[in-house]
Amino acid sequence: MERLKTFLRHPTGMIGLIILAAVVILAICAPALFPDDPWEMVAAPFQPPGSEDLPLGSDMLGRNVAAGIAYGARVSLTIGVASTLAALCIGVTIGAIAGYFGGKVDDLMMRITELFQTIPGFILAILLVATIGPTLTNVIISIGAVSWPPLARLTRAEFMRLRGREFVQAAVCQGQAPLMVALRHILPNAISPIIVTGSLTIATAILIESALSFMGLGDPNLMSWGLMIGASRTVIRQAWWMSVFPGVAILLTVLAINLVGEGLNDTLNPRIARKVRNA
Amino acid sequence: MRALALSVTGNRGVAIAIAIAQWVARFVAVVLVIATFNFVLVHAAPGDPAQVMAGQSGSADEQMLAQLRAEYGLDKPYPVQLAIYLKRIVTLDLGYSYRQQRSVLSLIAERLPATLLLTCSAFLLSLAAGVSLGTLAGVRAGKWSDTALTIVSLLLYAMPVFWLGLMLVLLFSVKLDWLPAFGYVSIGVPMTPLQRIGDIAAHMVLPVVSLGAVLMAIYARLMRSAIIDVAHQDFIKTARAKGLKRGQIIMRHMLRNAVLPVVTVAGMQAGTLVGGSVVIETVFAWPGLGRLTFDSVLQRDYPLMLGIFLVMSVIVILLNFVTDTIYRIVDPRVSLRAAA
Numbered sequence: 104m105e106r107l108k109t110f111l112r113h114p115t116g117m118i119g120l121i122i123l124a125a126v127v128i129l130a131i132c133a134p135a136l137f138p139d140d141p142w143e144m145v146a147a148p149f150q151p152p153g154s155e156d157l158p159l160g161s162d163m164l165g166r167n168v169a170a171g172i173a174y175g176a177r178v179s180l181t182i183g184v185a186s187t188l189a190a191l192c193i194g195v196t197i198g199a200i201a202g203y204f205g206g207k208v209d210d211l212m213m214r215i216t217e218l219f220q221t222i223p224g225f226i227l228a229i230l231l232v233a234t235i236g237p238t239l240t241n242v243i244i245s246i247g248a249v250s251w252p253p254l255a256r257l258t259r260a261e262f263m264r265l266r267g268r269e270f271v272q273a274a275v276c277q278g279q280a281p282l283m284v285a286l287r288h289i290l291p292n293a294i295s296p297i298i299v300t301g302s303l304t305i306a307t308a309i310l311i312e313s314a315l316s317f318m319g320l321g322d323p324n325l326m327s328w329g330l331m332i333g334a335s336r337t338v339i340r341q342a343w344w345m346s347v348f349p350g351v352a353i354l355l356t357v358l359a360i361n362l363v364g365e366g367l368n369d370t371l372n373p374r375i376a377r378k379v380r381n382a
Numbered sequence: 383m384r385a386l387a388l389s390v391t392g393n394r395g396v397a398i399a400i401a402i403a404q405w406v407a408r409f410v411a412v413v414l415v416i417a418t419f420n421f422v423l424v425h426a427a428p429g430d431p432a433q434v435m436a437g438q439s440g441s442a443d444e445q446m447l448a449q450l451r452a453e454y455g456l457d458k459p460y461p462v463q464l465a466i467y468l469k470r471i472v473t474l475d476l477g478y479s480y481r482q483q484r485s486v487l488s489l490i491a492e493r494l495p496a497t498l499l500l501t502c503s504a505f506l507l508s509l510a511a512g513v514s515l516g517t518l519a520g521v522r523a524g525k526w527s528d529t530a531l532t533i534v535s536l537l538l539y540a541m542p543v544f545w546l547g548l549m550l551v552l553l554f555s556v557k558l559d560w561l562p563a564f565g566y567v568s569i570g571v572p573m574t575p576l577q578r579i580g581d582i583a584a585h586m587v588l589p590v591v592s593l594g595a596v597l598m599a600i601y602a603r604l605m606r607s608a609i610i611d612v613a614h615q616d617f618i619k620t621a622r623a624k625g626l627k628r629g630q631i632i633m634r635h636m637l638r639n640a641v642l643p644v645v646t647v648a649g650m651q652a653g654t655l656v657g658g659s660v661v662i663e664t665v666f667a668w669p670g671l672g673r674l675t676f677d678s679v680l681q682r683d684y685p686l687m688l689g690i691f692l693v694m695s696v697i698v699i700l701l702n703f704v705t706d707t708i709y710r711i712v713d714p715r716v717s718l719r720a721a722a
Binding site: 218220221222223224225226227229230231233234235236306310313314317318319320329332333336339340343346347350353354355357358361362 | 411412415416423426427428536537539540541542543544545548549551552556650653654656657658660661664665675676679680682687688690691694695698699702
């Protein structure tokens with residue numbers, strides 16, 4: 104409760120939360136606002152914004168750009184959250200094992216993490232999607248597979264920090280299994296920095312998703328922001344609105360998530376936040 | 383003190399040798415792991431590996447597939463296949479692109495210079511701009527220019543690279559008509575060598591700026607906080623008490639100390655840079671590896687895709703090496719730490 108109040112007083116965090124709430128509402132209400140299929144041709148092609156019933160214009164196939172943006176919000180948010188969850192599963196597991204056991208296990212886990220940080224993640228994501236096929240699930244898996252290293256490093260550091268504390272030692276001495284100690288005693292105490300980094304991972308995931316669909320590697324059955332920009336980039340000279348508005352949607356969503364993430368950081372990790380401010 | 387200094391110089395040669403050996407070991411490890419990964423990917427792809435390598439064109443005739451199977455030993459057990467594959471990689475045989483009817487290595491070699499030109503320019507530009515803007519903001523923390531930097535970097539963080547590129551095209555090519563939007567050099571215009579260089583430079587501006595902008599924002603923010611950190615330390619107070627001029631303090635004492643975290647992060651961001659070049663080259667029709675990636679993905683040209691992935695990873699490791707070297711030059715203590 105106390106933390107919620109602190110967050111509500113965080114100015115930029117609140118701005119982010121308001122924008123994000125608007126995007127979420129847009130995503131939920133998309134079918135109510137635009138009953139027509141976003142792929143449907145509803146007007147003449149190349150109608151500029153402000154034309155009748157088309158606040159953001161129509162695209163080269165006469166589809167409503169505003170409807171595309173509303174339905175695209177669903178795709179972006181779903182993929183952002185789901186692939187972050189996937190990244191959390193991989194990253195927290197690897198980080199927890201490394202930090203809990205230390206020694207050779209830690210060495211091996213960190214080598215793998217470093218390797219994934221060295222190889223260009225976006226190109227790996229392209230390869231994965233191209234190999235296993237561009238469906239919603241596969242895009243989520245591929246983005247998750249390239250987004251986990253920072254989460255693993257963070258979890259490892261937290262586990263190492265908490266591993267030697269008395270309450271953890273006590274649990275180990277009682278004979279509790281490592282999995283129990285990790286889940287019951289260490290993870291709850293490490294959760295707040297993981298939440299903060301996780302929220303920022305959602306933002307990165309949305310950016311990767313938009314780049315993938317821009318390259319034509321998104322799920323071809325789903326209307327998404329990156330796809331809209333990719334499809335209309337060749338006509339940018341005649342029709343700026345088709346590329347500008349979906350991009351603004353990405354910009355606002357990612358910005359909002361970043362601001363919320365920073366706000367969460369200041370509220371959940373007040374000690375770190377204060378240290379940074381004093382420095 | 384002097385004895386210590388002597389022992390330091392004596393160790394330096396050894397330290398550098400160790401550092402290089404470590405780096406070579408890492409290079410080899412990464413190349414082998416990525417080659418193994420590529421191998422797994424080919425086998426994970428739906429369909430017969432020989433078909434996958436042939437580009438899943440469906441037009442691949444039995445004879446060609448049989449030849450591929452023999453060449454890669456596809457009827458042998460997996461470990462043997464992997465060994466054959468790794469041996470080919472080590473001898474720089476990246477396979478054959480059946481789609482383009484050329485060897486993958488020659489296709490990559492042809493496109494590599496354009497990509498290196500683009501990524502290295504963006505890397506250097508983002509580093510130089512980020513360090514100078516960050517220093518400016520750091521020494522003026524709290525003033526309007528500092529706030530402006532914070533807002534601009536927040537916006538840049540949230541922007542997809544390809545969209546930034548398109549917006550720059552919209553502004554500088556479509557509306558203002560200052561800079562060319564597409565390609566590498568003007569086609570069909572007779573030019574002297576000097577004009578040609580100028581023409582390529584004009585074509586480079588937009589892609590380099592869009593690719594480097596986000597990194598610049600990251601470095602600027604880091605540099606800013608590092609400068610603020612350093613400004614409170616005792617040796618800066620001493621320098622000020624000695625009566626050194628502000629400019630001298632910033633250049634000699636603050637910059638060198640504050641730039642270290644930026645260099646570290648620059649090395650870590652090399653992958654982002656190379657990945658970003660794929661979308662940027664697609665946007666600007668830049669004839670480099672990124673565009674080749676795009677084409678190979680569209681055509682599901684596996685040998686080419688995998689070859690590019692390997693080469694792009696090697697570029698990242700090389701960029702890491704460059705940042706490591708910069709770090710060593712800026713902070714001579716590092717080589718000592720490695721030796722200890």
